[in-house]
Amino acid sequence: MEALKDVIQEALNIKKRNKVTFLTGAGISSASGIPTYRGTDGIWIKGSKHYKPESFGTFEHFSKNADEVWQYTFFRKKMFAEANPNEAHYKLVRLEELLKDRFNVITQNIDNLHQRSGLQNVYEIHGNLREMRCASECTKDIYEIPKSIPLKEIDEDLTYEESKLLVCPECGDHTRPNILWFDEFYNERIFKLHTTLKIAKNSGLLIILGSSGATNLPNRLVQQTLQYGGHVIDVNLEDNGFTNNFSDKKRFHSYRGTALDFLNLFESILT
The missing domain is CATH 3.30.1600 (SIR2/SIRT2 'Small Domain')
Incomplete structure (x- = not known):
């Protein structure tokens, strides 16, 4: 745990490629009953x-x-x-307030809970059910x-x-x-392909929250952050596709626990 804290502190202190990006999947909404x-x-x-x-x-x-x-x-x-946003959704809102323009959320979720929690800087790479x-x-x-x-x-x-x-x-x-359906492809116009790859490139820290790593673009985002010198922390209850693909990379780290527990830890380091 201390080593993970050191990684977070190092990433928070860098001056270039210093964005802090959260990549969220369905696991963050499970506490909301979805x-x-x-x-x-x-x-x-x-x-x-x-x-x-x-x-x-x-x-x-x-x-x-x-x-x-x-x-x-x-x-x-x-x-x-x-369903209603849960504590992890609201904790991300708090972190957005603290990190300001360094903060991004890239979400695979189409449930609109990030927006309903008050989060502003959200990129929906699988679309949404509002439109x-x-x-x-x-x-x-x-x-x-x-x-x-x-x-x-x-x-x-x-x-x-x-x-x-x-x-x-x-x-x-x-x-x-x-x-986005299974037989379709990511693009920039609807699914922010190039925008999110650029964000990942400029992220000193990319944090995965509740995603299994079963789709293409999330894996490309992780690869992009690692390729340009950033750290990736996989926050999940168990090993997953990201573990299989990236666990041999020295800047890839795992945290096994809930999204909320990790976000509380992250806020304590940030403040």
Whole structure:
């Protein structure tokens, strides 16, 4: 633990490439009652009413079953709306106040809890469930998902009138949730690919909070920070994909415990 404190103190004192970046995953929201994605009761383990993630979490599936995917989207929105930010979310707000423009959060989460906690500097690399866009990309415009459509239970279908609100105003095609699916790729316009890689490059300290390291860009962010001389601390309850990929790197460190415990430790060092 003392060695980890020394790493944090060293990173806080550097003058160049001195950003402190938190990379958050579903684990930080588990204390709010939202299931993780790949835990035993996770969203991608249990699947939807009829499908497992390898099929329903894709644009290909959406193109054939748009209404069903939208119904499941409104079920998930209900799950998120009923949850509240937890202490770890609010602790990040406190750290943002202390670190000011050195502070960044890059999140894989689409649950909006960071924003609801009051956090300002958030980059959503997997999109969000506040927005939708044309499924055929006839325009680059992004629209707010209509608030007039009520949130759904898992077995509650969309009405015809509700479905009509989910069409592109430009071309009349389906809209789609503004999120990243398994068969899609990161880009700058929607998922801040180049922006977040630049942030990682300029981070003296990148701290992973509750991410399993199962997707491409988070691993690239870790690699980017390490390549340019920064330290990475993996805060998780157990070993994961980041451990498998980077544990042999001397500036990669592990902290096994909750996000809140680590953030309390970090604040005590910072203040």
